[in-house]
Amino acid sequence: MVKKLVILIGISIGTGLLSRNIGLNAHQAISVSIFLSSVLGTLFFWEFRLTFAFLGTSILLVTETIDIDSVIKFASLEVILFLVGMMVLVGLMKDAGFFAWLVSLILRIKNLTSGKFLIAVSVISALLACVVDEVTSIIFVVAAIIEICDYFEIEPTPFLIISVLATNIGSSGTVLGNPIGILIAAKSGLTFEDFIFKAFPVMLVCLFALILVVRVWYKKTLAELDDKIRTFGGNEILIKLISVPPEKELKTGLLIFGVTLLFISLHHRLEVLFHIKPNTVLLTIPLISSGLVMAWKRHKARHYIEHDVEWWTLLFFLLLFAQAGTLKYTGATDVLAHRLAGISGNSIPFLTGIVLWVATIGSSILDNVVLVAAFIPVIQSFEGLNLNLQPLWWALLFGGCLGGNITLVGSTANIVAIGILEKEKNIHLTFFKWFWIGLTIGVLTTCIVWLALVFLPFYR
Amino acid sequence: MLKKFFFLILISVSIGFLTMRIGLNSHQSIAISIFCASILGTLFFWDFRLSFAFLGISVLLLTKTTNLENVIKFASLEVILFLVGMMVLVGQMKAAGFFAWIVQLILRIRNMTAYKFVIVISFVSAILSTMTSEVVSIIFMVAAVLEICDYFEVEPLPFIMIAIFATNVGSAATVLGNPIGILIASKAGLTFEDFIVKAFPLAMVCLTATVALLLVWYRKPIKQLEANIKKFGANEMLVRLISVPPEKELKISLVIFGVTLLFIALHHRLELLWGLEPNTVLLIMPLISSGAVMIWKHSKAREFIEHDVEWWTLLFFMLLFAQAGTLKYTGATDVLARNLAGVAGNSPSFLIGIVLWISAIGSSILDNVVLVAAFIPVIQSFQGLNLNLHPLWWALLFGGCLGGNITLVGSTANIVALGILEKERNIRMTFFKWFWVGLTVGLVTTVFVWIALLFLPIFL
Numbered sequence: 001m002v003k004k005l006v007i008l009i010g011i012s013i014g015t016g017l018l019s020r021n022i023g024l025n026a027h028q029a030i031s032v033s034i035f036l037s038s039v040l041g042t043l044f045f046w047e048f049r050l051t052f053a054f055l056g057t058s059i060l061l062v063t064e065t066i067d068i069d070s071v072i073k074f075a076s077l078e079v080i081l082f083l084v085g086m087m088v089l090v091g092l093m094k095d096a097g098f099f100a101w102l103v104s105l106i107l108r109i110k111n112l113t114s115g116k117f118l119i120a121v122s123v124i125s126a127l128l129a130c131v132v133d134e135v136t137s138i139i140f141v142v143a144a145i146i147e148i149c150d151y152f153e154i155e156p157t158p159f160l161i162i163s164v165l166a167t168n169i170g171s172s173g174t175v176l177g178n179p180i181g182i183l184i185a186a187k188s189g190l191t192f193e194d195f196i197f198k199a200f201p202v203m204l205v206c207l208f209a210l211i212l213v214v215r216v217w218y219k220k221t222l223a224e225l226d227d228k229i230r231t232f233g234g235n236e237i238l239i240k241l242i243s244v245p246p247e248k249e250l251k252t253g254l255l256i257f258g259v260t261l262l263f264i265s266l267h268h269r270l271e272v273l274f275h276i277k278p279n280t281v282l283l284t285i286p287l288i289s290s291g292l293v294m295a296w297k298r299h300k301a302r303h304y305i306e307h308d309v310e311w312w313t314l315l316f317f318l319l320l321f322a323q324a325g326t327l328k329y330t331g332a333t334d335v336l337a338h339r340l341a342g343i344s345g346n347s348i349p350f351l352t353g354i355v356l357w358v359a360t361i362g363s364s365i366l367d368n369v370v371l372v373a374a375f376i377p378v379i380q381s382f383e384g385l386n387l388n389l390q391p392l393w394w395a396l397l398f399g400g401c402l403g404g405n406i407t408l409v410g411s412t413a414n415i416v417a418i419g420i421l422e423k424e425k426n427i428h429l430t431f432f433k434w435f436w437i438g439l440t441i442g443v444l445t446t447c448i449v450w451l452a453l454v455f456l457p458f459y460r
Numbered sequence: 461m462l463k464k465f466f467f468l469i470l471i472s473v474s475i476g477f478l479t480m481r482i483g484l485n486s487h488q489s490i491a492i493s494i495f496c497a498s499i500l501g502t503l504f505f506w507d508f509r510l511s512f513a514f515l516g517i518s519v520l521l522l523t524k525t526t527n528l529e530n531v532i533k534f535a536s537l538e539v540i541l542f543l544v545g546m547m548v549l550v551g552q553m554k555a556a557g558f559f560a561w562i563v564q565l566i567l568r569i570r571n572m573t574a575y576k577f578v579i580v581i582s583f584v585s586a587i588l589s590t591m592t593s594e595v596v597s598i599i600f601m602v603a604a605v606l607e608i609c610d611y612f613e614v615e616p617l618p619f620i621m622i623a624i625f626a627t628n629v630g631s632a633a634t635v636l637g638n639p640i641g642i643l644i645a646s647k648a649g650l651t652f653e654d655f656i657v658k659a660f661p662l663a664m665v666c667l668t669a670t671v672a673l674l675l676v677w678y679r680k681p682i683k684q685l686e687a688n689i690k691k692f693g694a695n696e697m698l699v700r701l702i703s704v705p706p707e708k709e710l711k712i713s714l715v716i717f718g719v720t721l722l723f724i725a726l727h728h729r730l731e732l733l734w735g736l737e738p739n740t741v742l743l744i745m746p747l748i749s750s751g752a753v754m755i756w757k758h759s760k761a762r763e764f765i766e767h768d769v770e771w772w773t774l775l776f777f778m779l780l781f782a783q784a785g786t787l788k789y790t791g792a793t794d795v796l797a798r799n800l801a802g803v804a805g806n807s808p809s810f811l812i813g814i815v816l817w818i819s820a821i822g823s824s825i826l827d828n829v830v831l832v833a834a835f836i837p838v839i840q841s842f843q844g845l846n847l848n849l850h851p852l853w854w855a856l857l858f859g860g861c862l863g864g865n866i867t868l869v870g871s872t873a874n875i876v877a878l879g880i881l882e883k884e885r886n887i888r889m890t891f892f893k894w895f896w897v898g899l900t901v902g903l904v905t906t907v908f909v910w911i912a913l914l915f916l917p918i919f920l
Contacts, residue, residue: 048761054545054751058744067737072537078528084775085514277527284518291514301508305772312765315544318537
């Protein structure tokens with residue numbers, strides 16, 4: 001551990017000094033090296049990454065690299081409050097049995113075949129990740145997969161990998177799928193409708209590609225499942241065993257969630273209609289819904305806030321956003337943006353490619369929120385260079401989500417799913433067992449997005 | 461419950477209309493009536509007060525009474541982060557056995573007499589609450605008092621009340637004693653040294669007065685304790701039973717906490733020395749120390765953040781601060797300040813009296829943070845009227861802390877201590893059993909402060 005700590009500090013300071021040499025001023029160099037140490041902190045010391053965020057922000061303040069007012073401004077409390085609200089809602093849905101109900105729907109598919117199962121698992125994983133967050137969605141889909149695979153006595157790993165891949169792809173479909181979705185929406189001014197029209201279709205194409213590839217890749221497993229289904233005579237018994245009718249509480253929960261989604265999807269129109277500032281409705285809707293939920297389930301209000309809200313992660317985000325904001329505040333990202341624009345000769349397709357691939361490869365190793373937080377000010381700086389930013393935002397979104405598929409630590413969903421597999425089935429996944437399929441899917445889907453962003457006039 | 465709810469809405473709306481009538485504009489009225497709803501929410505629906513904060517802030521945003529930037533600015537994230545850091549530190553102190561160690565120091569007093577006991581528990585309660593926070597301090601003091609009273613077979617209630625009163629009085633003495641301390645310090649620009657030089661001595665005078673008063677009020681139970689001590693032959697047995705030598709972990713924690721306190725105490729000088737903005741060192745010191753604690757105890761880092769930090773309360777504070785900020789943003793508090801100043805005829809001494817007594821009486825019913833959050837923008841508005849604000853800030857601080865003694869729901873410390881008493885000993889407190897002694901203590905100490913603020917030149 002001490003060795004890692006020394007490496008972390010060494011690299012951060014080294015990069016700071018280096019960037020000083022290539023022409024950044026002292027404050028810019030400090031902000032770069034502090035941000036880097038937070039990035040490395042998440043890589044080396046995942047369990048106590050918050051420490052680096054605490055200490056880093058303190059150093060930035062003490063060295064006057066940034067002031068308290070700017071820290072507060074860049075911490076993006078509005079994004080955090082949005083996530084708090086959504087987490088409370090998802091907590092309610094969990095309590096009301098929404099996910100168990102959904103799982104029972106998968107288990108009860110009539111005339112189950114391996115092909116049907118594959119499609120059901122991928123599509124439901126992707127769509128669920130679109131509306132709730134990827135971590136919650138993967139927990140429940142994995143539960144369903146383990147149940148089915150146990151019943152038919154086959155290895156769950158391939159299906160688990162498929163569902164994780166689909167979840168990561170699906171999380172790019174809307175504002176709600178991934179913290180980077182709302183972060184990008186809040187900073188770029190993109191609306192929920194933009195996401196539905198531009199991100200969602202591309203996501204579906206990627207999902208389709210995924211299904212095609214894994215059908216071939218896991219041919220043997222699928223054939224085996226078909227065999228087992230024939231010998232066991234389908235899942236009739238399972239159907240009879242499980243039949244969870246949606247209860248009243250679940251219906252009310254679904255109604256609240258549905259209305260919330262409706263308002264979120266109409267947020268832009270409502271804002272235009274009532275002349276409210278952009279994104280105000282988007283960001284307040286979860287607060288209203290969760291406020292109502294807490295009044296309705298008032299005995300559990302405190303429980304929702306204390307247990308369903310991931311404070312550890314949110315606090316880390318808060319400070320991370322502030323540190324990324326410092327990069328902008330000191331002008332370090334302007335310098336980077338200039339350089340990048342210089343290299344690419346102000347050509348948007350070239351820049352789109354760079355952003356997309358850097359984001360993809362970066363988020364295969366790093367938490368995608370860390371990466372996107374750092375990239376946002378860079379893209380904002382391009383604005384000063386009179387460039388059209390839209391394709392760059394989409395490149396960032398898709399890169400951040402799709403890159404998570406490449407390695408088994410690429411996104412939180414991967415880590416959570418693999419953790420469950422280890423705990424429940426004692427199956428340990430090796431790096432390379434994941435890597436080849438992950439890389440294939442990651443590269444393939446990123447290429448699809450690249451083509452779409454560069455050639456479809458829609459995205460310009 | 462429904463009745464209470466209608467009552468709440470009715471009062472808030474009618475206050476809104478009333479203020480419209482007396483000349484406030486619509487945004488100012490909305491801000492006032494929403495803030496009023498949040499206040500009544502804490503009064504009527506303590507268990508889910510956060511609902512009202514969520515909904516209130518949403519209404520303010522949707523009616524364009526405030527905007528996202530202002531919500532973020534007024535949410536005072538810096539104060540919240542300060543409290544997060546302090547809570548992590550206190551969590552570590554708890555885990556290291558600091559409080560158990562203090563408790564056993566009290567239990568092991570040599571040649572115990574009833575008077576000694578009362579004086580020791582009052583001063584230890586007060587000092588603990590100035591350094592950690594009143595809630596943490598009272599939990600451990602109650603444990604100590606119950607232990608001693610059990611040993612000597614006397615009724616614990618009077619001694620518990622003495623500890624509570626002392627805790628509330630003590631919490632006014634430094635920036636750390638009460639959330640309102642750091643809130644006032646950061647908004648008023650008062651330093652830790654100001655608190656030590658001005659608030660601390662005054663709090664000690666109040667404490668002495670409180671102890672003297674309580675020694676007379678509870679002379680019977682004290683006499684009883686004295687008799688029992690003679691009968692049981694002092695606490696030699698207890699002394700021998702409990703002897704917790706401070707462990708290594710506790711010593712390290714004490715050093716960290718001590719260094720933190722030292723830096724906090726010197727924050728103003730350090731800021732001047734390094735040319736930093738006011739309060740930067742004060743606000744980041746807890747972040748640095750808690751960051752260090754989380755590296756040291758890295759396997760418990762997550763637990764500190766998730767269990768020792770009171771997120772429920774902090775989230776409520778954040779939104780409450782934002783709502784109080786809206787009062788300022790819309791100019792409602794300017795109007796109020798001007799009217800108050802008009803009533804007072806611009807006489808500072810009259811204003812001091814008003815602020816002191818309103819906050820003392822107000823915080824006997826309300827959470828003192830709610831009250832102080834509302835009052836801060838009013839006092840800031842006096843600045844425009846060329847008044848000396850210093851005595852007003854002290855009046856607010858002392859009113860908010862001392863008023864908590866008046867009723868049994870006046871401060872969180874009261875509620876927590878009585879809750880423990882109910883759970884452990886099944887002793888129920890009635891309103892009036894508390895009220896007479898609480899009122900006496902509250903009035904006497906507030907009068908002391910009033911005299912000091914009016915006549916001592918140090919406060920002018």
